[in-house]
Amino acid sequence: MDWEDLLIEAMKSKTRVRILKYIINAGGANISRISRELGISYTSAERNLEALSKAGILEEVKLGRVRVYKMGEGESIIKLIKCLTGRD
Template identity: 40%
Template sequence: MMRLEEIFSSRGRVVVLRCVCECGGVHISEVSRRTGLSFTTVRRHLEELKDKGILEEISVGRSRFFRLSKSVTAERIRRFMLSFEDSRDHKM
């Protein structure tokens, strides 16, 4: 299991994770487009999060999509990310 500081220590990983939380099942290219990160960087972060059980990969033909896994940790992260975004919206 990935430790909390490992998940949130990388700005890129946080941006990728936020994109997946907001979009649900999303293709690597879409994450790259939305975040402005390179395809290679996005793929590395997605693979790390998948290897730690936070994301799961769905293959449709030759396309690879990623979404949050059904783990308790992934659900807690999703709620945290969404609640943080909600609190930012109220301050603006």
């Protein structure tokens, strides 16, 4: 799967879009906080965060036993912005 397919797959879900908006506004959060704040199950949050991470949109940072998710950096995010703005 190339990056564009991963992006399309990652953004198919309204929940993923809600999670993405939340992380953008919060600057980052762990799974428990995201699930609590958005009113979704821990399992749903975890599954959707993994999809966003796999697409390179989010970055997972491990702080001991806690996984914090934040916006990714680098080429995938630049491609996402170009895709959303219609620029090549």
